[in-house]
Amino acid sequence: MATxxxxxxxxxxxxxxxxxxxxxxxxTASTSFGFTSFRxxxxxxSASFDNDNREYxxxxxxxxxxxxxRSFVEHGMADGRLxxxxxxxxxPYERPALTKAYLFPLDxxxxxxxxxxxxxxxGGERQxxxxxxxxxxxxxxEDPVTSIDIEKQTLTTNSGKLLKYGSLIVATGxxxxxxxxKIGGNLPGVHYIRDIAxxxxxxxSLEKAKKVVVIGxxxxxxxxxxxAVGWKLDTTIIFPENHLLQRLFTPSLARRYEELYxxxxxxxxxxxxxxxxxxxxxxxxxxxxxxxxxxxxxxxVVVGIGAKPAVSPFEHVGLNTTVGGIQVDGLFRTNIPGIFxxxxxxxxxxxxxxxxxxxxxxxxxxxxxxxxxxxxxSAQTHTYDYLPYFYSRVFEYEGSPRKVWWQFxxxxxxxxxxxxxxxxxxxxxxxxxGKLKGVLLESGSAEEFQLLPxxxxxxxxxxxxxxxxxxxxxxxxxxxxxxxxxxxxx
Numbered sequence: 001m002a003t004x005x006x007x008x009x010x011x012x013x014x015x016x017x018x019x020x021x022x023x024x025x026x027x028t029a030s031t032s033f034g035f036t037s038f039r040x041x042x043x044x045x046s047a048s049f050d051n052d053n054r055e056y057x058x059x060x061x062x063x064x065x066x067x068x069x070r071s072f073v074e075h076g077m078a079d080g081r082l083x084x085x086x087x088x089x090x091x092p093y094e095r096p097a098l099t100k101a102y103l104f105p106l107d108x109x110x111x112x113x114x115x116x117x118x119x120x121x122x123g124g125e126r127q128x129x130x131x132x133x134x135x136x137x138x139x140x141x142e143d144p145v146t147s148i149d150i151e152k153q154t155l156t157t158n159s160g161k162l163l164k165y166g167s168l169i170v171a172t173g174x175x176x177x178x179x180x181x182k183i184g185g186n187l188p189g190v191h192y193i194r195d196i197a198x199x200x201x202x203x204x205s206l207e208k209a210k211k212v213v214v215i216g217x218x219x220x221x222x223x224x225x226x227x228a229v230g231w232k233l234d235t236t237i238i239f240p241e242n243h244l245l246q247r248l249f250t251p252s253l254a255r256r257y258e259e260l261y262x263x264x265x266x267x268x269x270x271x272x273x274x275x276x277x278x279x280x281x282x283x284x285x286x287x288x289x290x291x292x293x294x295x296x297x298x299x300x301v302v303v304g305i306g307a308k309p310a311v312s313p314f315e316h317v318g319l320n321t322t323v324g325g326i327q328v329d330g331l332f333r334t335n336i337p338g339i340f341x342x343x344x345x346x347x348x349x350x351x352x353x354x355x356x357x358x359x360x361x362x363x364x365x366x367x368x369x370x371x372x373x374x375x376x377x378s379a380q381t382h383t384y385d386y387l388p389y390f391y392s393r394v395f396e397y398e399g400s401p402r403k404v405w406w407q408f409x410x411x412x413x414x415x416x417x418x419x420x421x422x423x424x425x426x427x428x429x430x431x432x433x434g435k436l437k438g439v440l441l442e443s444g445s446a447e448e449f450q451l452l453p454x455x456x457x458x459x460x461x462x463x464x465x466x467x468x469x470x471x472x473x474x475x476x477x478x479x480x481x482x483x484x485x486x487x488x489x490x
């Protein structure tokens with residue numbers, strides 16, 4: 001599940017015992033948003049609040065919250081000081097698993113908790129519920145925040161709890177875009193995936209399903225359809241665009257993946273729109289009616305049409321009307337002293353391309369959390385310098401004839417050069433004004449994948465004609481590597 005929203009390109013897509021302390025915010029970075037540095041003293045002698053740990057509060061229980069918690073621990077500032085309040089019943093986990101290994105059939109070794117708790121995805125210690133207890137972090141589960149009083153520095157939860165904070169980190173992520181109820185968006189058998197409960201509900205349907213329709217040709221659509229193949233189900237992908245992952249894949253690249261899916265039995269309906277979802281006599285979804293009047297039978301429907309930043313109840317802390325989300329500076333500070341935003345919900349300066357962006361991706365969730373907490377707790381003043389990175393892994397279930405894994409780094413602007421025949425490798429290079437801006441690689445080696453971020457960040461000048469004449473992916477990468485070495489030598 002991954003998205004990058006911005007005002008120019010790569011527009012993919014589209015969830016306190018009392019302590020006394022003070023801290024000095026690092027000097028503000030130069031931005032156009034009017035951020036100010038500040039000094040705040042957090043003092044609270046009141047016992048009328050429902051959280052014991054009040055110095056630092058994180059709202060949201062996703063990956064960003066989990067990585068922020070680890071950073072607080074690493075700085076020795078978590079024990080008795082940090083509270084996390086989340087709508088989920090689980091400690092933070094690596095959410096990408098939900099549309100990948102979590103959906104595998106039971107006989108194909110599906111992922112299950114505690115196997116993918118944060119921070120196992122980056123090689124860190126697995127942060128189970130016991131880990132938070134051991135580190136003195138207060139966890140408030142299944143109780144989303146519904147309102148904030150900025151003057152009093154308090155939060156109110158759905159159950160009526162009143163929480164106090166000294167510094168607040170908003171890590172609420174996104175909510176799934178849904179079909180309206182009036183066109184059948186809430187019928188039994190219609191699924192959306194954002195959390196474990198959603199994935200569990202889908203698995204229950206897959207166990208009984210005969211005809212699955214996946215709506216959406218993005219990350220979720222591709223990953224869910226690949227998982228459905230593992231169940232040996234009649235699977236169809238429907239989307240209004242002309243080809244898969246249109247905001248990143250070129251038509252030629254998309255065709256390669258579509259052919260692979262078709263070889264695995266997946267059917268495609270492209271360039272079509274859905275009028276409504278229809279129920280059968282039992283009230284369960286039975287078909288999709290398209291705008292052209294045709295009907296597609298389905299007993300299980302998965303909707304993957306994007307997500308929206310979960311900004312309520314924080315709408316007055318500085319929203320970005322261009323890309324959505326809560327606008328922050330390069331240290332993840334909002335325009336309100338003491339309030340920060342990280343992960344999917346943050347609209348931040350994408351320094352390398354000089355624009356404001358909002359990135360829905362686990363890599364950004366991890367890095368933004370770590371950068372924010374370090375800036376908050378230390379003298380760090382350098383601004384966040386993120387390189388866009390996206391990937392997907394599909395058909396990885398046990399017994400699959402071919403496992404697929406691609407990575408993309410950089411910006412998909414300019415002309416493209418495609419090298420390779422997808423058997424198994426293929427690479428696409430984006431070149432703008434003679435400079436290499438982005439690279440996508442399928443089925444590369446570890447060494448080849450490690451080259452991609454260096455290429456995308458350095459943006460070396462490259463001979464497009466020479467690249468086009470490369471006889472293999474390996475030769476093309478060697479040409480790009482040589483261009484990188486020339487730039488580094490200058």
